[in-house]
Amino acid sequence: MKALFAEKFYSEQMESIKKLGYEVIYINEKQLNSISNIKDIDMMVCYNPFEKIDISKLLNLKWIQLTSVGIDQAPREKILENNILLTNNKGGYSIPMGEWIVLKTLEMFKNSKQFYEKQNNKEWVVDTSILELYGKTIGFIGTGTIAKEGAKRLQGFGVHILGVNTNGRNVEYFDKCFSMKKIDYVLSRSDILVITLPYTSKTHHFVNEEFMKKMKDESYLINIARGSIIDENALIKNINSGKIKKAALDVFEKEPLSEKSPLWEMDNIIITPHNSWVSEMRKNRKFNTIYENMERFINEQKLMNLVNLKKGY
Numbered sequence: 521m522k523a524l525f526a527e528k529f530y531s532e533q534m535e536s537i538k539k540l541g542y543e544v545i546y547i548n549e550k551q552l553n554s555i556s557n558i559k560d561i562d563m564m565v566c567y568n569p570f571e572k573i574d575i576s577k578l579l580n581l582k583w584i585q586l587t588s589v590g591i592d593q594a595p596r597e598k599i600l601e602n603n604i605l606l607t608n609n610k611g612g613y614s615i616p617m618g619e620w621i622v623l624k625t626l627e628m629f630k631n632s633k634q635f636y637e638k639q640n641n642k643e644w645v646v647d648t649s650i651l652e653l654y655g656k657t658i659g660f661i662g663t664g665t666i667a668k669e670g671a672k673r674l675q676g677f678g679v680h681i682l683g684v685n686t687n688g689r690n691v692e693y694f695d696k697c698f699s700m701k702k703i704d705y706v707l708s709r710s711d712i713l714v715i716t717l718p719y720t721s722k723t724h725h726f727v728n729e730e731f732m733k734k735m736k737d738e739s740y741l742i743n744i745a746r747g748s749i750i751d752e753n754a755l756i757k758n759i760n761s762g763k764i765k766k767a768a769l770d771v772f773e774k775e776p777l778s779e780k781s782p783l784w785e786m787d788n789i790i791i792t793p794h795n796s797w798v799s800e801m802r803k804n805r806k807f808n809t810i811y812e813n814m815e816r817f818i819n820e821q822k823l824m825n826l827v828n829l830k831k832g833y
Contacts, residue, residue: 521818522580524558526566527587533807540811541818563817565810568593576602583817585810589613589797590746592719596829607813610825611665612805613797617744618669620796621714624768625674628712628740629653633790654678659710661703661727662717663691666744670714682706707734712742719746720832729754738765744796747772756782759789770796 523542525534526549538544545558552558552569555577563583575581576598583605586594591608599606627633629651638645656679660667663683671681671693681695684706688699698706707713713735717723727743727750735741741764743750752773758764768790769783775794783789813823827833 521563522561523814524561524564524566526552526564526569529803529807533811536811537814540815542814563814570595575599575604583607583823585813587806587810590719591827591829591833592746594827594829600829605823606827606829607823607825608827609806609809612809613799613802614665614669616799616802617666617796618671618673620744620770621666621670621742622673624742624770624790625653625658625712625740627790628766628768633787656680656711657682657709658712658714659684659706660694660714660716661706662715662745663694663697664716664718667691667714667716668693670716682710704734707731708736710736710739712740715741715743715745715749717745717749718833719749722832723749725749725751727751727755729757732758732763735764737763740765741767742769743767744770747775752781752783756786759786766790768792770794 521542523537523544525544525546528546528548534544534546545561547558549566549569553572555573559578560580561578562580563585564581565585565587567587570593575584575595581602581604584594584599584607586606586608589609589612591606594606631647631650634647654677658674658679659682660671661684663685667683668691671683674681675693681693683691683694683697684700684703685691685697686700688697688702691697715727717726725748729751732754741755747769750773755764755767759767766788770792771794777783777791783791809824813825816823
């Protein structure tokens with residue numbers, strides 16, 4: 521069984537893959553420009569080499585393990601046509617992203633951005649507009665692993681946690697979940713809305729003008745999913761009108777965010793550079809998922825994190 525790794529891991533980790541029975545080839549994704557020396561691979565571990573190589577010409581390829589959670593970069597038609605399995609790194613970044621949701625919620629409620637500016641200007645000015653999180657309602661649009669980790673960490677704050685998913689199924693750490701058909705109820709009740717949806721053709725600009733009109737007045741918005749889920753022009757309009765009081769954005773429609781974007785100049789926006797997934801544990805968690813799946817694959821067992829390409833996640 522031949523495996524291509526387009527990302528390097530520690531030597532002892534790579535040795536553990538070989539002990540499973542794999543012949544391992546390592547080619548850095550940036551240097552992966554042709555298929556001449558990988559024609560007979562059975563599986564590959566990668567992020568996005570798909571603009572450089574045509575996977576339909578890898579006739580033995582049976583499985584692609586992505587190192588990312590998102591699958592936007594994967595050539596879906598070719599994967600489907602060639603009956604290739606696709607798995608992702610679902611759950612690999614959920615803990616730091618769950619912590620990030622708590623961090624940005626508190627930063628907005630406690631006016632941290634303004635305090636940091638006062639510190640830089642050496643201004644000693646008391647702020648009496650600080651809010652407390654206790655008793656507030658937090659709505660998650662999407663109840664996957666990231667939302668679960670966020671909801672879990674918010675439990676101790678005495679908040680009411682609502683979730684929206686496809687069919688309204690109950691999810692651990694949520695007080696109540698609703699189907700997409702009942703999303704209007706959650707929008708109208710939530711003091712804070714957290715966007716954790718996967719990005720698909722159906723969720724492009726899902727958070728649009730109509731969506732924002734249904735949100736509770738002066739509510740807060742956090743997006744750690746994908747930038748294109750939010751219509752940024754509608755967001756800017758609703759921030760300026762006061763409908764949305766504050767927003768914490770880690771992702772944007774175009775990244776890096778253009779220097780010309782008005783979002784940079786808005787006092788009630790917190791901007792971070794797609795950073796919520798980062799932690800010192802990310803590489804180990806990623807490898808653990810890869811190892812578990814490679815062990816399952818060679819033993820002909822069902823893989824974890826199988827992507828349903830027809831659904832788009």
